[in-house]
Amino acid sequence: MSTSNLSDDSLPAIMFLTGIPGLEWAHIWIAIPFCAMYLVALAGNAALILVIVTDSALHAPMYLFLCLLSFTDLALSSTTVPKMLAILWLHAGEISFGGCLAQMFCVHSIYALESSVLLAMAFDRYVAICNPLRYTTILNHTVIGKIGLVGLLRSVAIVSPFIFLLRRLPYCGHHVMAHTYCEHMGIARLACGNITVNIVYGLTVALLAMGLDSILIAISYGFILHAVFLLPSQDARHKALSTCGSHLGVILVFYIPAFFSFLTHRFGQHQVPKNVHIFLANLYVLVPPVLNPIIYGARTKEIQSRLLRFLHLGKILM
Numbered sequence: 001m002s003t004s005n006l007s008d009d010s011l012p013a014i015m016f017l018t019g020i021p022g023l024e025w026a027h028i029w030i031a032i033p034f035c036a037m038y039l040v041a042l043a044g045n046a047a048l049i050l051v052i053v054t055d056s057a058l059h060a061p062m063y064l065f066l067c068l069l070s071f072t073d074l075a076l077s078s079t080t081v082p083k084m085l086a087i088l089w090l091h092a093g094e095i096s097f098g099g100c101l102a103q104m105f106c107v108h109s110i111y112a113l114e115s116s117v118l119l120a121m122a123f124d125r126y127v128a129i130c131n132p133l134r135y136t137t138i139l140n141h142t143v144i145g146k147i148g149l150v151g152l153l154r155s156v157a158i159v160s161p162f163i164f165l166l167r168r169l170p171y172c173g174h175h176v177m178a179h180t181y182c183e184h185m186g187i188a189r190l191a192c193g194n195i196t197v198n199i200v201y202g203l204t205v206a207l208l209a210m211g212l213d214s215i216l217i218a219i220s221y222g223f224i225l226h227a228v229f230l231l232p233s234q235d236a237r238h239k240a241l242s243t244c245g246s247h248l249g250v251i252l253v254f255y256i257p258a259f260f261s262f263l264t265h266r267f268g269q270h271q272v273p274k275n276v277h278i279f280l281a282n283l284y285v286l287v288p289p290v291l292n293p294i295i296y297g298a299r300t301k302e303i304q305s306r307l308l309r310f311l312h313l314g315k316i317l318m
Contacts, residue, residue, distance in 0.1 A: 068148055
């Protein structure tokens with residue numbers, strides 16, 4: 001590649017996000033449920049964080065990981081949805097190339113971090129069920145902090161190369177992207193150069209990070225289910241399965257839309273209509289943040305009771 005192609009002159013100053021292609025006429029109406037889902041996600045995750053942080057009885061490892069999950073959900077949705085709504089409602093699709101790269105970095109790194117948190121939550125359930133006597137010893141606050149830090153460093157390390165891979169490409173003046181937020185392959189496909197490295201690295205990251213996480217989660221649940229069915233008491237089995245059921249629901253909500261979006265973006269471009277792909281890409285940054293607090297709030301009695309107490313106290317103070 002020539003030196004001129006590596007210079008900043010080949011990079012567009014401004015990117016323009018057009019929203020959901022083919023559904024421009026419905027942008028105003030599509031934005032209404034997206035806005036409602038975002039508000040539910042903000043309220044639900046903020047309430048979970050507030051309840052867990054302020055109640056010392058909920059400072060057990062399971063709830064601290066849930067608090068971290070809520071933080072990542074808030075970050076993921078807040079990184080994308082405000083701009084998404086501005087595009088759909090106000091046609092405000094302009095974003096600087098640097099801003100687009102920053103949004104892309106945040107989306108992918110937060111997503112990788114959330115995958116790490118789900119893996120940590122699976123490990124938490126494994127220790128709680130398979131080695132309950134050493135649960136608080138193995139997963140003390142120092143270890144939880146280290147797990148969170150490692151997950152953060154891993155996500156930053158694997159996503160940072162995306163920035164350099166995108167800046168090395170020539171764009172030949174292409175700056176219009178059919179999407180509601182910036183993501184790696186969407187930007188790369190605007191380039192007029194060879195993007196094979198971007199495709200291979202993106203696939204490698206997906207398989208070695210999120211793919212490996214999902215495999216390790218499946219393995220941990222194999223051990224968990226084996227231990228659960230060896231429990232002598234039916235009540236103990238039911239309680240263990242109920243707790244794990246909440247986590248499994250969150251895992252499915254997170255991974256299924258993400259893998260579908262990832263696979264259609266790389267292998268099903270001609271089979272899946274562009275507007276369907278973009279619509280689903282919007283849902284996978286909205287659905288997990290909306291459903292995660294609902295799943296845990298509905299299935300975890302400790303959180304349920306404290307949320308109700310918190311709401312009752314709020315009414316009294318009002």
